[in-house]
Amino acid sequence: MSEVNGNGGAVEETRVLLRHAEDPKMASLEGYESYGGYRVLKKALKEIEPEWIVGELEESGLRGRGGAGFSMGKKVSFLPHTDDAKYLCCNADESEPGAFKDRELMQRNPHQLIEGMIISSFAASIGHAFIFIRGEYDEQADILDHAVEEAYEAGYLGNNILGSGFNLELVVHRGAGAYICGEETALLDALEGKRGNPRLKPPFPAVQGLYGGPTLINNVETLSNVSHIVANGADWFKSFGTEQSPGTKVVSVSGCVKRPGNYEVELGVTLRDLIFGLAGGPLDGHEIKAFYPGGSSSPVLTPAELDLPYSFEAMAEAGSMLGSGSIIVADDSVSIPRMAKRTSKFYRHESCGKCTPCREGTSWTDKMLERVCTGEATPMDLDIISSVQDNIMGNCLCVLGDAMAMPVSSMVKKFRDEFEETIAEEAAKTWSFDGLEAVDGQEPGPGGMSQKTLRRERLAGRSIPGEGVS
Ligand SMILES: Cc1cc2nc3c(=O)[nH]c(=O)nc-3n(C[C@H](O)[C@H](O)[C@H](O)COP(=O)(O)O)c2cc1C
């Protein structure tokens, strides 16, 4: 697990969640138990007070690994201490481009997640738990189904678990493949059998969630950490990572690197260690141009930021975010305007359409970026794209709109020259007026516009830079 790289120095993975993951036995109950699995649950049910578990989770500083980075222990403590039916939903929707760490965690070690869910449910007096897994993760859903069956047979799930008097039912629910169903309230609607649309907040799920009951929603990786924290204590957990970002993190590194994959590291290692040291850096003869540090919804960073520590706080200070911990690398062979266009296309497609800034904004942005990539835009359109992003951010019902606006805005800001060059280059590949066929070599007209755009703008009576209204 140790890697040496000229650019990244000596880098070590710190495997807690992925420990023994390469052993295929880990996916079975027998294999998991042979490495000490379910021992913590047995101890917790017999000897530990639920309040102690909640306190230890809070004290550990474990932050949600699904995107927002909110304290898990705090979320548990928000659940009301009433006799109402309470629910736990594990978010296994993992649909953001660049994210694939939950898939590996569920595939290689499903019982680690199940044990974490049982202990969390015990701590919060929850009687019904669900794993909402994206429909495309068919193999992982089958593995989970089998593992849940094994856990029932062993008496870890069901009524009167291990004679403790604690009851828990756990259901694996397959989604239908919509990114928006990963948003926690859309997930609740989808679980209830409705179309997965985000709900207005407040009320927050901890107060009124699934079927109107208090609900704890956490990511696969977050819940997979629980048995380790209860077994080893909050101080042990805090011995990894940074003060504000304790623990290890499974980071998915993809894109233009030699060794894409999941790497579990202590939070706070440098981006260079991750991208160069572990993932091998860009292919020979190429340089890194930009990267998303936290999935396709995070503002892009540039090589100048490679020596930053990979932590929630450092990514926020750099104007981006750690998100779910997915780094996507673009090298010098990648066109940033086209990368922006791919990004907007995804979010436009996944927008549920419930609120106007996101529904219209993602669609407008995608169309404008299409014009950039075909040379029909003008440099002035770049200002309009930026202002559309500003009007989306902070004005949507959920953060899907922002998830497009933030990266697109950062790309236009940091790579404006490349956007202008792309417009000019594409405009130079102009079109014949009548047959709309590409005719290379025609010079772009005033304002860098293609002849096709000029014709359209003149027909519409709009002003052409340097010409006025024709
Ligand atoms: C559009 C959208 C998609 C999301 N997709 C996921 C997802 O696939 N998995 C996930 O854990 N969280 C996802 N989230 C974040 C969840 O809303 C929620 O914050 C998270 O499940 C809470 O768990 P955590 O505190 O353990 O991170 C998404 C959020 C948005 C706005």
Ligand code: SF4
């Ligand atoms: S921001 Fe987009 S995805 Fe979220 S509710 Fe509004 S339209 Fe739907």
